[in-house]
Amino acid sequence: MEGIPHPLPRTVEEVFSDFKGRRAGLIKALTTDVDKFYQQCDPDKENLCLYGFPNETWEVNLPVEEVPPELPEPALGINFARDGMQEKDWLSLVAVHSDSWLLAVAFYFGARFGFGKNERKRLFQMINDLPTIFEIVTGSAKQSKDQPAAHNNGNKSKSSGKMSRQSENQAKGVKMSAPPKEEDDSGEEEEDDDEQGATCGACGDNYGNDEFWICCDMCERWFHGKCVKITPAKAEHIKQYKCPSCSNKRARV
Numbered sequence: 001m002e003g004i005p006h007p008l009p010r011t012v013e014e015v016f017s018d019f020k021g022r023r024a025g026l027i028k029a030l031t032t033d034v035d036k037f038y039q040q041c042d043p044d045k046e047n048l049c050l051y052g053f054p055n056e057t058w059e060v061n062l063p064v065e066e067v068p069p070e071l072p073e074p075a076l077g078i079n080f081a082r083d084g085m086q087e088k089d090w091l092s093l094v095a096v097h098s099d100s101w102l103l104a105v106a107f108y109f110g111a112r113f114g115f116g117k118n119e120r121k122r123l124f125q126m127i128n129d130l131p132t133i134f135e136i137v138t139g140s141a142k143q144s145k146d147q148p149a150a151h152n153n154g155n156k157s158k159s160s161g162k163m164s165r166q167s168e169n170q171a172k173g174v175k176m177s178a179p180p181k182e183e184d185d186s187g188e189e190e191e192d193d194d195e196q197g198a199t200c201g202a203c204g205d206n207y208g209n210d211e212f213w214i215c216c217d218m219c220e221r222w223f224h225g226k227c228v229k230i231t232p233a234k235a236e237h238i239k240q241y242k243c244p245s246c247s248n249k250r251a252r253v
Contacts, residue, residue: 008109008112009109010109010113012110012115012119012122012123012126015106015109015110015123016106016123016126016127017054018054018105018106018109019102019105019106019127020130021052021053021054021055021056022052022053022054022102022105023052023102023130023133024052024056025051025052025053025055025056025057025058026050026052026058026095026098026102026133027133027136027137028056028057028058029050029052029058029060030091030094030095030098030133030136030137031136031137033058034091037050037058037060038082038087040060041060041078041079041082042079042082043079043080043082043083045079046062047062047063047076047077047079047080048060048061048062048076048077048078048079049061049062049063049073049074049075049076049078050074050075050078050094050098051074052098052102060079063076071105071108072101072104072105072108073101074097074098074101075094075097075098075100075101078093078094078097081093088138091137092134092137092138095132095133095134095136095137095138096134098133099132099133099134102127102133103127106123106127107120107123110123131237139239139240140238140239140240140241140242141237141238141239198213198222199222200213200222200223200224200227201216201219201221201222201223201243201245202223202224202227202228202243202244203224203227205224207222211224211225211226212224212225212226212230212231212232212235213225214228214230214235214241215241216241216242216243216246217240217241217242218242218243218246219243219245219246221243223243228243228244
């Protein structure tokens with residue numbers, strides 16, 4: 001662990017800044033510094049953890065000896081799984097654990113310094129505006145919001161008929177459409193019949209005109225946005241959507 005202590009963040013803005021710094025360090029480890037990170041995670045060594053620091057650096061090291069630790073600890077023993085799975089799947093797994101650790105640290109600070117309901121909500125909203133490390137490592141999100149939006153012509157998502165027509169010109173390439181046969185121009189009645197027959201892959205309920213839907217690009221099943229926690233705004237930035245079931249298959253050890 002680094003020898004220079006970092007000042008403890010005490011406000012929502014300071015906690016978010018701490019979160020972004022640690023996140024940037026972890027992203028470096030799993031992307032630009034991935035070869036160095038891979039070499040340091042020797043399965044023959046003891047249990048190792050991946051740490052991210054507020055100054056945007058990272059470190060692979062043994063867990064702290066202090067019990068209980070000052071901060072929540074990252075996932076233990078990430079090196080043991082390195083040679084037992086495909087490298088991209090292993091990196092995706094480490095990314096998932098890193099996302100969980102970042103949230104744990106941020107809300108640890110929130111609890112320690114007495115953040116109220118509104119402060120916790122604001123902190124989560126600020127964090128949620130950033131793509132997760134998992135999304136960046138798997139290529140389903142851009143690392144920087146300053147980069148131009150990708151042309152997501154292959155992504156299929158839908159809401160009400162009114163929003164479907166508007167979004168084709170406004171959603172920066174995200175295809176907002178109805179479930180199967182969405183491109184049938186012969187009449188709205190046939191489209192309505194097709195939509196009524198579609199069911200959500202998560203809850204099993206039928207399609208409703210006033211609900212936002214999104215299609216998994218892997219299994220091609222349709223889901224209510226609320227069932228898979230995807231909003232129309234978030235869908236605009238998704239290059240290739242994978243439902244929770246398909247995502248879990250890729251990250252499974």
